[in-house]
Amino acid sequence: METIAKAKSHGGVQGVYRHASETCKCDMTFALFLPPQAEQGPVPLLWYLSGLTCTHQNVMDKGEYRQLAAELGIAVICPDTSPRGDTIPDEPDNWQFGKGAGFYLDATEAPFAEHYRMYSYVTDELPRLIAAQFPIDMTRQAITGHSMGGHGALTIALKNPERFRSVSAFAPIVQPSTAGWSRPALEKYLGPDETAWRAYDATLLIEDGHRVAEILVDQGTADGFLDEGLRPWLLQEACDKSGIPLTLNMREGYDHSYFFISTFMGDHLRWHAERLKK
């Protein structure tokens, strides 16, 4: 693992690291913020999964998470959204597929299956690396994300409820298997048989019996993707049917950008901190 950059910020350290990923068969970059408390011993960890077109950097620059994470003593890890590099199959003109659009799944279709394994990367390889390299208490993990990353957070938490004490999301894609901007990606990554897609769809995972203790979602009412791509009411329905307590905050006038995310980042950090206590 190589340190790309390291800067003191809000009393902690914001680092950017690169490593050769066995899972994705390419170099992968991630950002990790360690709060000042990490100097005294292991700290809990919040995963932040980013949305379409993003890298680790968007939330690192614009997420405004460091001040409160430092105060609360929580590390924040921000992985990339897909494999990267010249050898990775891609559709350069399509922002909803390929690089920057890994959808946090393990592809099964050629030629994507060899590299597009973001589910295994985020749930297996990267946690092992983090546990080995940084003072993190891996028994205290939480997960959140934005848009495609909100989809990632929800589906990963639903499939690994024993690992994450809490899950939240900002404007998540809650039902990618029926949304226009994600259906083509699921088909290319996973093949035409839609039963294989259920493992990467939060509402269908809930339908299939997966459970988490509770969910927090913030969603802007002025979000241009709300009606076609996001549709949080489908998550509300699934939660209502299954008995999962969902706190869905519809935020008047907020859009899909980091201006929205940064506004409610503090609420999410506090919510996770409460559940990450020893």
Added chain:
Amino acid sequence: METIAKAKSHGGVQGVYRHASETCKCDMTFALFLPPQAEQGPVPLLWYLSGLTCTHQNVMDKGEYRQLAAELGIAVICPDTSPRGDTIPDEPDNWQFGKGAGFYLDATEAPFAEHYRMYSYVTDELPRLIAAQFPIDMTRQAITGHSMGGHGALTIALKNPERFRSVSAFAPIVQPSTAGWSRPALEKYLGPDETAWRAYDATLLIEDGHRVAEILVDQGTADGFLDEGLRPWLLQEACDKSGIPLTLNMREGYDHSYFFISTFMGDHLRWHAERLKK
């Protein structure tokens, strides 16, 4: 004036606007954050002047000023750092001169004098535009900035003490007339006669009798430009001699980046808010 972008953030509105500047004879872009209190009536204004290579966008993305500015009811304006456009004389390979490096002065030398008039732009044209277009209480203004923008904030406040209730800076260039990265720019913009440079040098303005009520400066000790380019001790000397109270916070381990600025942005906002009270 044209609205380029507008987004709700932390209860207020982060806008980006473009207008044809008479002063710079080109289109100029700036960012303005209006806190929620601006819906009820005029609010005070903090100017944030950016450093070399920056536009309005760096601090808008990475400055982390909105949460507290919204809480305190302060508008924040972030101008660009130079004239822009294909017709503007420039040295494209030189990051310390030309576009992105206006040094907040009015150039007198050809071919720069026609467009490089950032002093007049920031102290005359832009305030008039802001006063006409937005609910700002122009009797309550404060100014800050980073690096070259810290130089801008200090020199502009020293020359306009009646306008700004308070002035602060992050890692400012305090004596550009003797620093290697600014001397060539001053010579090209203002000519070889160094007496003309004194009007754009904070320490020499103080030597020449200009005064402000007090100054707040934060400076990182791990800042790679500290010893050669910034040298806050020269400002300390000038303030000691002239009796200007200077609060100079040397911040252990912090560098020159927005990771540093965003860490202490809250302190500066609170300090200005105290002095911007009615």
